[in-house]
Amino acid sequence: MKNFVYNGQPSRVVFGAGSLQYLGREIEALGANKALVLSTPEQRASAEMIADLLGSRAAGVFDRAVMHVPIETAREAREIARKLGADCAVAIGGGSTTGLGKAIALDSGLPILAIPTTYAGSEMTPIYGITEAGIKKTGKDARVLPRTVIYDPELSLSLPVGMSITSGINAIAHAAEGLYAVDGNPIMDLMAKEGMAALGRALPAIKKVANDMTARSDALYGAWLCGTVLGNVGMALHHKLCHTLGGSFNLPHAETHTIVLPHALAYNAAAAPEAMLAIAGALNAKSAAQAVFGLAKDNGAPVALRDIGMKESDLDKACDIAMQNQYPNPRPLERAAIRQLLQDAFEGARPGS
Numbered sequence: 449m450k451n452f453v454y455n456g457q458p459s460r461v462v463f464g465a466g467s468l469q470y471l472g473r474e475i476e477a478l479g480a481n482k483a484l485v486l487s488t489p490e491q492r493a494s495a496e497m498i499a500d501l502l503g504s505r506a507a508g509v510f511d512r513a514v515m516h517v518p519i520e521t522a523r524e525a526r527e528i529a530r531k532l533g534a535d536c537a538v539a540i541g542g543g544s545t546t547g548l549g550k551a552i553a554l555d556s557g558l559p560i561l562a563i564p565t566t567y568a569g570s571e572m573t574p575i576y577g578i579t580e581a582g583i584k585k586t587g588k589d590a591r592v593l594p595r596t597v598i599y600d601p602e603l604s605l606s607l608p609v610g611m612s613i614t615s616g617i618n619a620i621a622h623a624a625e626g627l628y629a630v631d632g633n634p635i636m637d638l639m640a641k642e643g644m645a646a647l648g649r650a651l652p653a654i655k656k657v658a659n660d661m662t663a664r665s666d667a668l669y670g671a672w673l674c675g676t677v678l679g680n681v682g683m684a685l686h687h688k689l690c691h692t693l694g695g696s697f698n699l700p701h702a703e704t705h706t707i708v709l710p711h712a713l714a715y716n717a718a719a720a721p722e723a724m725l726a727i728a729g730a731l732n733a734k735s736a737a738q739a740v741f742g743l744a745k746d747n748g749a750p751v752a753l754r755d756i757g758m759k760e761s762d763l764d765k766a767c768d769i770a771m772q773n774q775y776p777n778p779r780p781l782e783r784a785a786i787r788q789l790l791q792d793a794f795e796g797a798r799p800g801s
């Protein structure tokens with residue numbers, strides 16, 4: 449018998465190869481006249497292309513997005529948006545750029561139109577993160593949920609293959625934890641399974657042929673579904689570990705998710721058997737943890753924290769931080785087992801089933 453609460457999130461999605469052509473129509477539908485276009489420094493050419501498409505509706509380009517949204521950058525972008533009279537922001541890029549858009553929206557209520565080029569999923573969530581004095585604070589606010597998202601797989605063709613694999617597994621992590629979320633519901637379960645299956649098909653195909661448009665489309669479709677799960681239900685141990693490792697040890701976001709997920713799933717396996725069956729089924733395998741580990745290793749992604757900058761001498765500290773302010777998790781957090789999990793992830797050991 450089912451018992452659940454389901455909250456729909458009000459966002460509009462325009463999906464498909466070439467859908468960037470609808471940008472003008474979508475800005476108009478927002479009732480906006482002047483868009484500040486956001487990007488990282490490296491993706492400035494894409495931001496300028498967007499500004500050209502917008503023509504007189506472009507207020508300007510702000511190309512200083514960086515990972516984890518430093519408060520100083522957020523303040524600068526807010527001030528520029530205000531000075532230029534922008535009444536919306538267009539964020540083209542990954543979670544870092546979407547995050548900057550969210551920081552502007554949090555302060556001003558400006559509507560955000562997001563054009564994601566990674567699979568991180570931030571565009572589908574009301575979650576924001578801002579880093580001040582080296583500490584990243586996250587929160588939830590309906591104002592930061594992008595009002596419109598244009599998913600155009602053609603724009604993800606330039607995402608390097610390695611980043612595509614790790615970013616895709618970052619998306620899978622949202623779906624996997626959504627399946628054992630305390631506040632899960634059947635709609636999110638459907639989205640989680642469909643999203644993981646799409647990414648499970650797409651990532652090996654992208655590894656083989658980087659510009660396989662069917663695979664790029666499947667991956668972005670999967671990212672949308674998995675991001676929606678992240679935006680609707682609570683995350684657990686895996687996300688807590690990744691926030692600890694990213695926030696306190698400055699490890700790269702998608703790679704950290706890729707390495708930790710198999711171990712977090714192995715830790716939770718006995719406590720969430722139905723979720724594990726669903727994850728394994730979606731990835732066409734017998735074991736959820738092994739399936740994710742294989743997806744990473746077989747497609748050339750890192751599987752060991754030591755290979756992405758973690759120091760072994762910091763594992764005890766990471767474990768201590770992970771034990772604080774715990775996220776709800778199907779299996780209670782046991783310090784010795786979490787420390788072992790971190791050791792296994794550090795070494796890139798094959799996870800238990």
Ligand SMILES: NC(=O)C1=CN([C@@H]2O[C@H](COP(=O)(O)OP(=O)(O)OC[C@H]3O[C@@H](n4cnc5c(N)ncnc54)[C@H](OP(=O)(O)O)[C@@H]3O)[C@@H](O)[C@H]2O)C=CC1
Nearest residue numbers: 488490515516542543544565566568570573575606607701
């Ligand atoms: N609030 C939320 O709900 C969520 C927030 N996040 C946050 O988002 C951040 C991570 O997002 P993620 O997308 O992984 O990271 P980034 O946005 O930093 O992008 C990751 C990498 O992808 C590259 N890239 C992006 N688009 C392109 C492109 N079109 N062509 C070539 N390279 C490209 C970037 O290159 P370059 O730097 O050169 O542009 C960067 O190296 C973290 O801060 C995380 O906390 C993530 C998920 C959900």
Ligand SMILES: O=C(O)/C=C\C(=O)CC(=O)O
Nearest residue numbers: 575576577586618687690
């Ligand atoms: O840290 C944030 O900005 C908010 C959420 C996430 O990063 C989700 C994730 O870990 O992928």
